[in-house]
Amino acid sequence: MxxxxxxxxxxxxxxxxxxxxxxxxxxxxxxxxxxxxxxxxxxxxxxxxxxxxxxxxxxxxxxxxxxxxxxxxxxxxxxxxxxxxxxxxxxxxxxxxxxxxxxxxxQWRTPPGTPPVVAAVAELLEESRIEHRQRTRRRGDRRWLRHTVTTLISPADAPVDDPWHAAHLAGLLLARVDARIITAKDTRGVRAAITAILGRTILKQLRDVWRQAHSIDDTDADGMRDLAWRWCHILGIDPQQQPQPPQPDPGMFAGRLAQALTDYLAHAAGLTPAQYRAQRINSRFRAPATWTRRDPTDAERAAARHLAARLRHARTHQPEPDSRPSLIPPGRLRTRHAITAQAQIAAGTIPTATPWQRRTHLPPPKPTLHLAVIVDVSFSMHPYAAPMSSAGWILAHAARASDAITTTIAFGSDVTLLIGPRQRPTHVQEMNTFGGSSTFGDAVKLADELLQLRQPGRLRMLAVVSDGDLDDIPATQRLISTLHRAGCAVMWLRPADLDGHTFTDTTTVLVTDPVQAIGHIADAAVTALEQA
Missing domain, CATH: 3.30.2010 (Zincin-like)
Structure with missing residues (x-):
């Protein structure tokens, strides 16, 4: 759990x-x-x-x-x-x-022979029970217990939207409302998300369980175990058939539970949800010490300027007829605005009204490109480490100059946030290849957290540089298909000389030269803007 x-x-x-x-x-x-x-x-x-x-x-x-x-x-x-x-x-x-x-x-111990899933629920119920008892015995301690909630709880407590994790979150937060540690107002968003998944009837039954737990004697192990069995029964879990707590599907994105919990933790910390996510990501993902830094070359600086120019041009191509207000003729007179301008002049103020409507050609508005680049740094991808390190720096600088948002993430045995959104790194961070490729799912979920790749109404693109030889192919496919259905384009750059897996719902490009990967990503970004 x-x-x-x-x-x-x-x-x-x-x-x-x-x-x-x-x-x-x-x-x-x-x-x-x-x-x-x-x-x-x-x-x-x-x-x-x-x-x-x-x-x-x-x-x-x-x-x-x-x-x-x-x-x-x-x-x-x-x-x-x-x-x-x-x-x-x-x-x-x-x-x-x-x-x-x-x-x-x-003062109780889990009775021998208790199934692990039942023991886990009993431990969950114990959290709010002991705080309720402490507050009853020492009322002033509530002030300090409130401060611990954001420390003892994290978004990892609600990884996916399923009944088990919804109930788990209810036991962590909503039970503390009945323990009078936090308030119902604090958890309004969390309660709505939990109710949407469990329904009011099941949530009410679970509430009856934790409220009974609050009245259990400190030494009543059998009572806590019985309540934990009842909790499992309400959720339709047979502890004999499913001895371990349900684990989240690695091919699923976090949903409304995680969002509601993040909003709650951000509010409790006095931050906006975006600030809280950035703070948490910065504390979790740091480049390994073995990675090296170097100054960008003249060629990389030139490539960044060239790509920025291409992206700006893609945002402003094919001007279309339009009209815009003007202070002076020619154009069509707008009577109401002309009267306003005369009144402003008569009052001795500088006129701000625009009485003339002038026809002109303006570029159509373009959305902001949100581009995530995920690079495989497992040992087999060694030839791509240097060019993709360069690509990360080039993309970050081109994005800052062309109203785009990019991030570069590496995955191998661990996930590394190489360049975050809206960063303009002063140095190129040279990636070293190491270990396996077991963390692709975590890298995709981090990219989604940073750029909201599943959020409609914005231009989103994910570029993956990998041979596709990943540990969990089915989970990877589910993540990609989820992004595809949400309208996020997925481009997969795969080395032509390496065996690997080709995923559906992607635009797969076989790359014969590692340096070509940079050009493919740039071309795809420009094309996405031109077709937006």
Missing amino acids: PHPSTHLRTGAATADVGDPDWQQWSHAWTRHIPVLTGRTDLTVTVAPGAGGGAPACFYPDQRRIEVDATHIGTPDVANPRRAGHKRLVPTAYGLLVHEAAHAAHS
């Missing part, structure tokens, strides 16, 4: 992650934790990388809470021995409160 809230660790703790620079925080919060939990046998470790892969976690067997110091910043940002420090680090302190709620109220 793809959610980061699996921070109640019932196994052995990791090795000591203490950091001398953070000892003051660890000691101060260890002294403070009895106030939050009513327990005197707990220790708190604050350090970079603490939390067992989550922002924070609780190890009940070791009676230890860990908080990742990343959510604090630097050790000197506040004095943790002073009561007012929590206002300077509200998210980190909220994480401490959340784990304190686990320490105080997660």
